[in-house]
Amino acid sequence: MNATGIPLKEPSVSAAAGATEQLERAYIDASTRVPVLMFYTSAMAWLILGTLLAGFVSFKLHEPDLLSNISFLTWGRVRPAHMNVMVYGWASMAGIGTAIWLMARLCRTVLRYPLLLLAGACFWNLGVLLGVCGILLGDSTGYQWLEFPGYAAIILFVAYTLVVSWAVLMFRYRRGEQIYITQWYLFGAFLWFPWLYAAGQLMLFVVPVQGVLQSAVGWWYANNLLFLWFGAIALGTAYYMIPKVIGRPVYSYHLATIGFWTYALFSSWTGMQRLVDGPFPAWMITASIAAMILAMIPVATVGLNHHMTMQGYFPLMRYSPTLRFTVFGAMSYTVFSVVGLFISLRSVAGYVNFTQTSIAYSHLGLYAFFTMVIFGAMYYIVPRLVGREWRYASLIKLHFWASAYGIGLMTLMLLAGGFLQGADMENPTLPFSETVETVLPYLRGRSLAGILLTAAHFIFAYHFGLMLLGLGRTSTVPTFLNPVEAEETSGGH
Amino acid sequence: MKGLAPLFLGIFGTFAFSWVGLTVLPNWQIGHLNPQSDEEGTDIYPQPQSGMFERGARVYAANGCIYCHSQQVRPAYAAADIERKWGDRRSAPRDYIFERPVFLGKMRMGQDLANIGARAPAEQASPAPTGAAPPGGSPSGGTSPAASPAPQGGAPPAASPAAKQSPNPSPATQGASPGLAGSPATASSPAAAANATPGGVTAPSSGSQTAGPPWPIQTIGEPPMYSAAWHHVHLYSPRSINFDSNMPAYRFLYKKRRISDARSADALQLTGSDAPPEGWEVVPTYDAKCLVAYMMALNQSRPLSEVRSAGGAPPAAASPAVSPGPAAAGSPAPAK
Numbered sequence: 001m002n003a004t005g006i007p008l009k010e011p012s013v014s015a016a017a018g019a020t021e022q023l024e025r026a027y028i029d030a031s032t033r034v035p036v037l038m039f040y041t042s043a044m045a046w047l048i049l050g051t052l053l054a055g056f057v058s059f060k061l062h063e064p065d066l067l068s069n070i071s072f073l074t075w076g077r078v079r080p081a082h083m084n085v086m087v088y089g090w091a092s093m094a095g096i097g098t099a100i101w102l103m104a105r106l107c108r109t110v111l112r113y114p115l116l117l118l119a120g121a122c123f124w125n126l127g128v129l130l131g132v133c134g135i136l137l138g139d140s141t142g143y144q145w146l147e148f149p150g151y152a153a154i155i156l157f158v159a160y161t162l163v164v165s166w167a168v169l170m171f172r173y174r175r176g177e178q179i180y181i182t183q184w185y186l187f188g189a190f191l192w193f194p195w196l197y198a199a200g201q202l203m204l205f206v207v208p209v210q211g212v213l214q215s216a217v218g219w220w221y222a223n224n225l226l227f228l229w230f231g232a233i234a235l236g237t238a239y240y241m242i243p244k245v246i247g248r249p250v251y252s253y254h255l256a257t258i259g260f261w262t263y264a265l266f267s268s269w270t271g272m273q274r275l276v277d278g279p280f281p282a283w284m285i286t287a288s289i290a291a292m293i294l295a296m297i298p299v300a301t302v303g304l305n306h307h308m309t310m311q312g313y314f315p316l317m318r319y320s321p322t323l324r325f326t327v328f329g330a331m332s333y334t335v336f337s338v339v340g341l342f343i344s345l346r347s348v349a350g351y352v353n354f355t356q357t358s359i360a361y362s363h364l365g366l367y368a369f370f371t372m373v374i375f376g377a378m379y380y381i382v383p384r385l386v387g388r389e390w391r392y393a394s395l396i397k398l399h400f401w402a403s404a405y406g407i408g409l410m411t412l413m414l415l416a417g418g419f420l421q422g423a424d425m426e427n428p429t430l431p432f433s434e435t436v437e438t439v440l441p442y443l444r445g446r447s448l449a450g451i452l453l454t455a456a457h458f459i460f461a462y463h464f465g466l467m468l469l470g471l472g473r474t475s476t477v478p479t480f481l482n483p484v485e486a487e488e489t490s491g492g493h
Numbered sequence: 494m495k496g497l498a499p500l501f502l503g504i505f506g507t508f509a510f511s512w513v514g515l516t517v518l519p520n521w522q523i524g525h526l527n528p529q530s531d532e533e534g535t536d537i538y539p540q541p542q543s544g545m546f547e548r549g550a551r552v553y554a555a556n557g558c559i560y561c562h563s564q565q566v567r568p569a570y571a572a573a574d575i576e577r578k579w580g581d582r583r584s585a586p587r588d589y590i591f592e593r594p595v596f597l598g599k600m601r602m603g604q605d606l607a608n609i610g611a612r613a614p615a616e617q618a619s620p621a622p623t624g625a626a627p628p629g630g631s632p633s634g635g636t637s638p639a640a641s642p643a644p645q646g647g648a649p650p651a652a653s654p655a656a657k658q659s660p661n662p663s664p665a666t667q668g669a670s671p672g673l674a675g676s677p678a679t680a681s682s683p684a685a686a687a688n689a690t691p692g693g694v695t696a697p698s699s700g701s702q703t704a705g706p707p708w709p710i711q712t713i714g715e716p717p718m719y720s721a722a723w724h725h726v727h728l729y730s731p732r733s734i735n736f737d738s739n740m741p742a743y744r745f746l747y748k749k750r751r752i753s754d755a756r757s758a759d760a761l762q763l764t765g766s767d768a769p770p771e772g773w774e775v776v777p778t779y780d781a782k783c784l785v786a787y788m789m790a791l792n793q794s795r796p797l798s799e800v801r802s803a804g805g806a807p808p809a810a811a812s813p814a815v816s817p818g819p820a821a822a823g824s825p826a827p828a829k
Binding site for chain 1: 496497500501503504505507508510511512514515516519520522523524525526550551553554555556557558559560561563565567568571572573576577583584585586587588589590591592593594595596597598599600601602603604731735737738739740741742743744745
C-alpha cells in the first residue's frame with residue numbers, strides 16, 4: 001500500500017484469480033506483438049515527420065518569406081501535408097495499433113491471421129507516403145481532410161479493408177458472451193471508418209455531388225472522422241485503461257450504454273455547424289448545431305462514468321503514466337465538446353467562423369483528447385509487447401508536461417487569437433490587414449507551444465526507440481512516475 | 494450488451510441516419526440546380542468554365558489557397574462581409590453549381606475571393622476566363638467586346654478604381670494611350686498596363702521606379718485594383734504592394750529569364766529590390782496565368798432571383814454583367 005492507501009495495480013482479487021489467467025494474458029499479448037509494434041513504430045515515424053511539418057507550418061504562418069520560393073515547401077502545401085500525416089499517419093495508425101491489442105485482449109483469444117494486419121500496415125504506410133508526396137508535389141484534391149490524391153486513397157482503402165476484415169474475423173473467435181464497452185466503440189470505429197471513407201470518396205470523386213454540397217459532404221466526413229473514428233477509439237481505450245489501471249470496474253454499465261448510443265446518434269449529425277451562414281439551406285446548419293447540443297448527453301454520461309470510476313483514486317495519477325495521460329485525454333473530451341458547442345452557437349459562430357478558432361478545435365479533438373489517450377495506452381501496451389519496462393520515469397514526466405502545457409498553450413493562443421481576429425473582421429471600419437495583424441502575436445505564441453510539443457514528441461520517440469531496441473528496464477514492476485514513493489508500496493507486484 | 498447483431502444494426506443505423514440526413518436529403522433539395530436565365534433563355538448565369546479557368550482552379554487547389562482564402566459572402570444580417578465590399582449580395586448555392594472542387598474555405602488569413610474578379614477594372618474580368626486562350630499567345634487585348642459595357646458605368650466597386658487609375662498612370666500606360674487619360678475610355682488603360690503592351694517595352698525598368706506602380710496604392714475605404722498585372726506582381730511579391738501583407742510569395746510560379754530581343758509582353762513590372770537585373774525579365778508560367786485567369790473569373794455580382802442584393806445597388810451592380818449585346822454574344826465567355 002502506498003501513502004494514499006490505494007492499491008497501485010490490479011487488486012488482489014484478480015491476482016487470486018489465478019496464474020492461468022495471467023499466463024493466458026501474456027500469451028495473448030505475445031501474439032499481438034509484431035502487428036501492434038509495426039503499427040506503433042510506423043505511427044511514431046509519422047508523428048515525428050508530422051511534428052516537423054507542423055513546426056514549419058506554424059513558423060511560416062507568421063514568417064511568410066521563410067523558404068517560400070520552393071514549390072513543395074510553400075505554406076499551402078506543407079499545411080495539408082502536416083494535417084494528413086497526423087490524421088492518417090500518426091493518429092490512425094496509433095489508433096489501429098491500440099485497437100488491435102484491445103481487441104485481442106477483450107476477445108480473449110490469441111491474435112489470428114497476423115498477415116492480414118502486416119499487409120494492412122504496409123499498404124497503409126504506402127498510401128500515406130504516396131498521398132503526402134502527392135500533396136507536396138501539387139497533386140492535392142483541394143478538399144479539406146481528403147487532400148490525398150486518388151491513387152493514395154485507393155491504397156489506403158485496400159489497407160483498411162484488410163484491417164477491418166481481420167477485426168470481423170477476431171470477433172467471430174471471441175470467447176465469452178459479454179461484449180465489453182470498449183468493444184462497442186472499437187467495433188463501431190472499425191465499421192464507421194470504411195463507410196465514411198467510401199461515402200466521402202464516392203460523393204466527391206466518383207459520382208461528385210453538385211457545387212456547395214461538396215463542402216457539406218467534406219465537413220460531414222471530417223467531423224464524423226473526428227467523432228466516429230478517432231473519438232470512438234479514444235473513448236473505447238479510456239473505458240479499458242481507467243478501470244484496468246486502478247483495478248476497479250466501470251461505475252455504471254447502464255450509463256455506458258446510454259453514452260455509447262447517444263454518442264453514435266448525435267455526434268454523427270454534427271459537421272454542418274462549420275458552414276454557418278454559408279450558402280446552404282438553414283436547416284442543415286441548425287440540425288448540426290442541435291446535434292452539437294444533444295452531444296452533451298454522451299459527454300455528460302461518459303464524463304460522469306469516468307469520474308465516478310476514478311472517484312477516490314485520483315491520487316493514483318501521481319504514479320501511473322497511463323492513468324495520467326488517459327485521464328487528461330478523457331477530461332479533454334469534455335473540454336473539446338464544450339468548446340465545440342460554444343463556437344457553433346450561431347451568435348458565436350458568426351464571429352469565429354473564418355478564424356484560427358477552428359484550428360484550436362481540431363487540435364483539442366485530435367491532440368488533447370485522442371492523442372493523449374493513445375499516449376497513455378502506449379505507455380501501458382508497449383511494455384507488455386517487448387517484455388521490458390519504460391526506462392526513465394523522468395522522460396515520461398517530461399513528455400507529459402511538455403505535451404500538456406504545449407497543447408494547453410496552443411489551444412489558448414488559437415482560441416484567444418481567433419476570437420479577436422473574428423471580432424476585428426466583424427468591424428468593417430478596420431482594414432482587413434488589421435485582422436491579420438491582430439492574430440499574428442497569438443500565432444507566434446502558438447509556435448512557442450509547438451516547440452514544447454516537438455520536444456515532447458522527440459522525448460517519447462527516443463524512449464520508444466529504447467524500448468524497441470530492448471533497452472528498457474528488466475523488472476516486474478511497472479515504471480511509476482514517482483518511484484521513490486511507489487517503491488515502498490509495490491511489494492505485492 | 495449481448496449479441497453482435499443488435500450492435501451491428503445500431504452502428505449501421507446511426508451511420509445511415511446521419512448519411513441520409515446530412516448528405517442525401519440536401520442533395521435531393523439543392524443538388525440539381527440549373528443555371529438561371531431570362532425568358533429567352535439567353536442570359537445564363539452561371540456558365541460552365543473550362544480551359545484556363547479549370548487549370549487555374551487546379552493550381553489554386555494544389556497550392557492550398559483555400560487554407561487562407563474563403564470564397565463565400567455571408568448575408569448582411571450575419572456578418573460584415575458585404576460592408577467589407579467582398580460582394581454586394583450573399584452567396585447562394587446556385588453560384589457554385591459548376592465549381593469542382595468548390596472552395597468555400599474555412600479560414601480568412603487573407604481576403605475573401607468570391608468576387609475578386611468583379612473588383613477588377615471593368616474590362617479585365619472578361620478576357621481572362623476565355624478557355625481557348627493559348628498558353629503563349631497574346632492575350633485578348635483591352636479592345637475585346639466585353640470592354641463595351643464599361644462606359645455604361647460598371648459596378649460601383651469596379652468603376653471607382655478605374656476612374657482612380659487615370660490620375661496616376663504609369664509611363665507604360667501613357668505610352669500606350671497617350672491621349673486617353675481622363676476620358677471615359679480610361680477603361681482601356683488598365684488593360685494596357687495589365688498586358689504590358691508593346692508600348693511598355695520602351696520604358697526601362699529603372700524608369701518605372703520613379704513613376705510608381707501602374708495601379709493605385711491600396712487605401713482604406715477604397716477597393717484596390719485587382720487587374721491581372723496587379724495579381725501577378727502580388728503573387729510574385731505580395732509585400733511590394735501591401736506592406737503588411739502576410740501572404741507568402743509564389744515565385745516558383747514565375748520564370749526569370751534573359752531578355753532575348755525585346756521585353757516580353759507579359760513580363761512583370763517590378764520595382765525596387767524585386768526588379769530583375771538589367772537585361773532580365775520575370776514572366777509568369779502558364780500555371781500562373783491560369784491562376785490569375787481563374788481569379789479574374791471569380792464573380793458573383795450577378796443578381797440571383799432567390800437572393801436579395803444589397804439595398805438599391807442591384808441594378809447598377811448588375812449592369813456590366815447583365816447588359817445584353819456584345820458582352821453576351823461576342824465574347825466566348827461572357828463576364829461570369
